[in-house]
Amino acid sequence: MIRGFRGWALAVLVAAVAGSASARETERGPVTNLPLPRFVSMKAAEGNVRRGPSLTHRIDWVYVRRDMPLEITAEYGHWRRVRDRDGAGGWVHYSLLSGVRTVIVEEDMLDLHARPAEGAQLTAKLGVGVIARLGECLTEWCMLEVNGHSGWARKTALWGVAPDEVRD
Structure with a gap:
């Protein structure tokens, strides 16, 4: 028994x-029915980050970097709770956010390759903190574009894309 x-x-x-x-x-988010968590970017050049989802909540800080990737972790009305690569976050009005995907380079002098392979020809090198537009992603590699340069980078050197995320 x-x-x-x-x-x-x-x-x-x-x-x-x-x-x-x-x-x-x-x-899924209760407002948008989009997956949670998910990555977005700052549409605005400046955006207040509040303690709660309304204008009456105190501003804790201000994001001042257009295109910065953020991760949405919750939704409430017109507000999205976000976190940045340092884990800091708060509530941001949805009008300040964009669905355009970007990533932040987390490895100094990150190689961009012509193909998604370690030995492939180099197209550029990126410094820590560079924000790049995210394109196609394979299991271990993502296509990036920044200032007219494009190439493939290892996904582990980027913040703003999930480790298991594949994009066409």
Whole structure:
């Protein structure tokens, strides 16, 4: 009897874990019905970051970098809770955000390659903190474009794209 109960309990536990994993993968924002979390970028050159989702909440700081990638973690009305690459965040009005995808380079002198391969010809080198427009992404590589230069970079050197994300 104990053996049967353990087997049943294990099956319930596995089903619960599998169910929560699939729920996490398909979590949708209550306002937009878009996936959460998801990456966006700053449309505005300046945007207030507030403690809560309204104009009455205190401004904690101001983002001052157009195209900076941010991760939306929650939605409430016209407000989006975001976090930046340092983990800092707060609530930003949706009109300040864009669906255009960008990334921040996190590795100094990051090589951009003509093809998604380590030995491929170099097209450019990017410094830490450079913001690039995100294009196609494979399992380990993403196509970037910045100031007229384009090429493939290793995904692990970028913030603003999920490790398992593939884009066409």
